[in-house]
Amino acid sequence: MKPTTRTDSDHVDHTSDRDCVIAGGGPAGMVLGYLLARAGLRVTVLEKHADFFRDFRGDTIHPSTITLLGELGLRERFLRLPLNRLETMDAVIDGLRMTMVDFRTLPAPDRFLVLAPQWDFLNFLAEEAAVLPNFELRLCTEATGLVVEQGRVRGLRATTTTADDPATDTDPATSTSTDIEIRATLTVAADGRTSALRDAAGLIPDESGVPIDVLWFSLPKPADPPPPTLAYLSPRGMVLTIDRGDRYQSGMVIRKGGAEQLRAEGLPSLRQRIVDAAPVLRPVVDTLTGWDQVKLLSVQLNRLDRWYRPGFMAIGDAAHAMSPMFGVGVNYAIQDAVALSNAIAGHLAAGDAPSGVLAAVQRRRELPVRIMQRIQRAGHRVISRTTTGAHIAPRWVIRLIRLASPVIRPLAARFIGIGLRPEHVTTPQREA
Numbered sequence: 001m002k003p004t005t006r007t008d009s010d011h012v013d014h015t016s017d018r019d020c021v022i023a024g025g026g027p028a029g030m031v032l033g034y035l036l037a038r039a040g041l042r043v044t045v046l047e048k049h050a051d052f053f054r055d056f057r058g059d060t061i062h063p064s065t066i067t068l069l070g071e072l073g074l075r076e077r078f079l080r081l082p083l084n085r086l087e088t089m090d091a092v093i094d095g096l097r098m099t100m101v102d103f104r105t106l107p108a109p110d111r112f113l114v115l116a117p118q119w120d121f122l123n124f125l126a127e128e129a130a131v132l133p134n135f136e137l138r139l140c141t142e143a144t145g146l147v148v149e150q151g152r153v154r155g156l157r158a159t160t161t162t163a164d165d166p167a168t169d170t171d172p173a174t175s176t177s178t179d180i181e182i183r184a185t186l187t188v189a190a191d192g193r194t195s196a197l198r199d200a201a202g203l204i205p206d207e208s209g210v211p212i213d214v215l216w217f218s219l220p221k222p223a224d225p226p227p228p229t230l231a232y233l234s235p236r237g238m239v240l241t242i243d244r245g246d247r248y249q250s251g252m253v254i255r256k257g258g259a260e261q262l263r264a265e266g267l268p269s270l271r272q273r274i275v276d277a278a279p280v281l282r283p284v285v286d287t288l289t290g291w292d293q294v295k296l297l298s299v300q301l302n303r304l305d306r307w308y309r310p311g312f313m314a315i316g317d318a319a320h321a322m323s324p325m326f327g328v329g330v331n332y333a334i335q336d337a338v339a340l341s342n343a344i345a346g347h348l349a350a351g352d353a354p355s356g357v358l359a360a361v362q363r364r365r366e367l368p369v370r371i372m373q374r375i376q377r378a379g380h381r382v383i384s385r386t387t388t389g390a391h392i393a394p395r396w397v398i399r400l401i402r403l404a405s406p407v408i409r410p411l412a413a414r415f416i417g418i419g420l421r422p423e424h425v426t427t428p429q430r431e432a
């Protein structure tokens with residue numbers, strides 16, 4: 001670790017008051033920040049990294065989110081980015097290809113899912129938010145604690161890091177850290193599943209046992225690629241192949257805690273497992289030449305019993321870590337942001353963040369989250385069979401599912417693409 005020069009820890013730079021301060025520049029934090037600033041409120045979003053460029057994060061933008069972008073007047077600009085549109089989702093189960101989801105059955109115009117690297121989506125939001133006069137994004141700024149006075153959260157503490165030599169960004173041999181304090185009517189933890197602010201607020205999530213983890217890696221597409229396929233499942237394993245233009249963002253589902261054993265078996269064994277599960281990757285799997293190309297992502301599923309305290313609320317993965325199952329986590333995080341913004345903007349304008357309103361937001365969002373997490377848990381049980389050499393279901397069941405797929409497709413499109421209780425933007429747009 002490179003040395004960091006700390007300023008005198010007694011020195012805290014007190015910044016001006018904000019209506020809302022948000023820890024975390026992920027999908028939840030950026031959408032909430034945009035919506036509140038668009039309503040004329042003074043918002044600061046803190047992101048601990050220097051940019052949004054982190055790989056292996058949720059890449060799926062679902063029809064419900066595209067509809068929300070339309071409500072904000074951002075849809076057309078967003079869709080002009082270089083994105084992949086998916087109208088259907090195929091899976092290959094025990095060698096049988098089936099189309100399980102058909103977004104073309106959804107109401108027009110948002111009849112497709114977009115695969116966009118998350119950094120493109122977040123950069124897009126950051127650029128759109130930057131023109132709003134009351135929006136402030138502070139990169140390289142890590143929320144470290146809460147300011148609590150008389151039982152009410154009044155803001156947060158953070159450490160902001162600046163490079164001594166700007167040409168070397170924030171990863172220089174030396175950098176300077178400054179402790180800051182930002183006071184706000186509402187403090188929001190949107191800092192993801194390892195949320196520091198949630199901990200600081202004394203909120204502890206209930207964990208659901210998860211039997212799987214995912215190894216992520218990127219592979220070039222073979223010269224003659226098959227139709228877009230989300231996953232290959234068989235007793236030989238499960239491999240995800242998310243389309244990213246000329247490459248696949250690929251994931252191999254492994255048993256929870258099994259990564260060390262795979263490492264010990266060596267890279268040739270991993271390559272063989274990948275090919276066994278998804279033979280279509282045979283021509284490209286040799287591009288995986290080092291473990292530095294493979295990232296372990298520990299799958300988590302949890303939920304806070306209580307998402308708020310006076311002056312404070314957790315949203316997105318900070319309130320309920322979602323599994324990658326069905327790729328809905330980004331969209332659920334965004335729906336939380338919209339629900340909170342709709343409910344709280346008027347109160348923030350009046351200088352208040354009533355706990356009753358925060359409780360109502362939790363009640364509104366908790367039901368869809370609970371149901372989706374229950375379904376994700378059931379899904380984990382099924383796909384974890386691929387890590388034990390078992391069939392995910394008897395062959396006749398798979399054939400039956402294939403036969404029933406014309407009925408399943410529109411239902412799955414609605415469930416995955418729009419979800420339960422989709423939010424719509426009712427937060428007003430105001431000039432600052």
Ligand SMILES: Cc1cc2nc3c(=O)[nH]c(=O)nc-3n(C[C@H](O)[C@H](O)[C@H](O)COP(=O)(O)OP(=O)(O)OC[C@H]3O[C@@H](n4cnc5c(N)ncnc54)[C@H](O)[C@@H]3O)c2cc1C
Binds near residue numbers: 026214315
């Ligand atoms: C392996 C895997 C694959 C997934 N694939 C998909 C998928 O394809 N589609 C999908 O929809 N979902 C997917 N998910 C789930 C999805 O990534 C999350 O549900 C979603 O990103 C949650 O958004 P968020 O804004 O709540 O949190 P995050 O996306 O985690 O964002 C939190 C942000 O806060 C920042 N931060 C953290 N701590 C601090 C701090 N103290 N101060 C300041 N900033 C901080 C982080 O750097 C980060 O930018 C996947 C999850 C996993 C584990």
